[in-house]
Amino acid sequence: MQSKIVAHDPATGEILGICLTPPQVMAWQAQGLESIDAPEEVGLSTHRVVQGQAVAKVEVELIPDQSEIIADGQDQAVVAVMVSGEDPPESLEITVGSQSETVSLVGGVGAVSPITALTPATVLVGVADSITYRCEPVGITAVEDDQL
């Protein structure tokens, strides 16, 4: 199996570059990054570096009960949060649009506060810590209330 060289920020463990040939390593070192050898499956969006080892990011699933709501201030969407793994955290910071909310988890499961809208808009919900966690953001779209 062919291995890769991955560059990471030593402070955060975030993987910032992947290459197959050594010359790139010197350029990374000049930028203050550290490099390690890693297996082929390691990717920028799927792994991070912890104590000199490439490890898979913890997978977080965001599941909305509905992705489209009526912009009437009453209709609401609730996004469930599911953290995989054997030792999930007790809480997780979730971004809601430009803001964030700390969601309490029980057994890795929790829910973001309901999202409502008074005007048509799309709100993106995601995970704040994208270095530790791997998550596909979900969009909640509020559409015009025809009765107004």
Add this chain to the structure above:
Amino acid sequence: MTSSSAGAQTAQAAKAQSRLALSKSKDRWVVSDPASPQAVCAALEEADNWQQGKKLLQEIFTRLLSS
């Protein structure tokens, strides 16, 4: 639809999206356009007294005139 009118619509949608406010009220996230009629009604419903209502109306008209 011409490309210029599509571009204008996209710009208008982007402008509308950029002035949206996201706030938390009664443990719920609420997306609103502060200048929209719905947000105006919601803000007035929150008012407890005439002074507060008057202040809100002034804010609302200022926003409407600047939007």
